[in-house]
Amino acid sequence: MxxxxxxxxxxxxxxxxxxxxxxxxxxxxxxxxxxxxxxxxxxxxxxxxxxxxxxxxxxxxxxxxxxxxxxxxxxxAAGPPVLPGAVAAVRAVAADHPVAIASSSPPVLISAFLSATGLEEVVRTAVSSEQAGAGKPAPDVYLLAARRLGVAAEACAAVEDSTNGLRAALAAGMTVFAVPNPHFPPDPEVLAQATAVLNSVADLPAALAGQA
The missing domain is CATH 1.10.150 (DNA polymerase; domain 1)
Incomplete structure (x- = not known):
C-alpha cells in the first residue's frame, strides 16, 4: 500500500x-x-x-x-497538520501490508511527518518525486516506491486525493483508492477510474477488508 x-x-x-x-x-x-x-x-x-x-x-x-x-x-515545526485518523489508518494497513509513501513533498517534510507521527517504524520506504525524476501525473514516484518495496507496481494499491496524483497512480498500473480533496476536488472523469472513493483515509482499513 x-x-x-x-x-x-x-x-x-x-x-x-x-x-x-x-x-x-x-x-x-x-x-x-x-x-x-x-x-x-x-x-x-x-x-x-x-x-x-x-x-x-x-x-x-x-x-x-x-x-x-x-x-x-x-x-x-509545531507539528504537521495530520488529518484525523491518518496515523491509525497507516498503522492498521501496515499490520497486513508493506507500506510506503510516494509524495511530491521534499524529503525534509516527509521526514518531519514521519518523525512527528512515529510512523518511521511502519513505513518501509518514503519517496519524494524529486528523487524519482518527474512529478505527478507521471508515474515515476509510484514506480520507484514499488521497486523499493520489492513489489510489482501492479500488485500495489495507492491512496490519492488530487487529479494529478490519481493519474500518476493509474499510470503506474496500481489499484487506486481516492480520498477527494475537498479544497481542490479532482477531475470527475479521473476520479471515476478509481477502484473506490472514500470520504476519509480513516475509511481505508474497512475498504480493504471489504475487498479481501
Whole structure:
C-alpha cells in the first residue's frame, strides 16, 4: 500500500498554496487562476521552475524552492497538520501490508511527518518525486516506491486525493483508492477510474477488508 502525503495524510495543500502565493507576491510575480491546480503533484524542481518561468518570480528556481520549503518547514515545526485518523489508518494497513509513501513533498517534510507521527517504524520506504525524476501525473514516484518495496507496481494499491496524483497512480498500473480533496476536488472523469472513493483515509482499513 502506497500513500500520498499532502491531502491524504496531512491537510497541507492549502498551506502550500498560501506559501507559494506569498512568495510570488513578495518577489514580483503574478498569480494566475490555473496556478494552484497546475502545481498539484509537481516535484520541487518542477514547481520551482513554474514559479519563475510561468509566474514571473524574480528568483532563481533554487532560491524559489528553498524559500517556499523553509517556510513550510517552519509551519511543520509545531507539528504537521495530520488529518484525523491518518496515523491509525497507516498503522492498521501496515499490520497486513508493506507500506510506503510516494509524495511530491521534499524529503525534509516527509521526514518531519514521519518523525512527528512515529510512523518511521511502519513505513518501509518514503519517496519524494524529486528523487524519482518527474512529478505527478507521471508515474515515476509510484514506480520507484514499488521497486523499493520489492513489489510489482501492479500488485500495489495507492491512496490519492488530487487529479494529478490519481493519474500518476493509474499510470503506474496500481489499484487506486481516492480520498477527494475537498479544497481542490479532482477531475470527475479521473476520479471515476478509481477502484473506490472514500470520504476519509480513516475509511481505508474497512475498504480493504471489504475487498479481501
Amino acid at each position: 502506497i500513500f500520498d502525503l499532502d491531502g491524504v495524510l496531512v491537510d497541507s495543500e492549502q498551506q502550500w498554496d498560501r506559501v507559494r502565493r506569498r512568495v510570488v507576491a513578495d518577489n514580483g510575480g503574478r498569480w494566475t487562476d490555473e496556478a494552484t491546480t497546475a502545481m498539484l503533484g509537481m516535484s520541487t524542481p518542477e514547481w520551482a521552475n513554474y514559479l519563475v518561468a510561468d509566474l514571473g518570480v524574480a528568483l532563481t528556481p533554487d532560491q524559489a524552492a528553498s524559500t517556499v520549503i523553509e517556510e513550510m518547514a517552519r509551519g511543520y
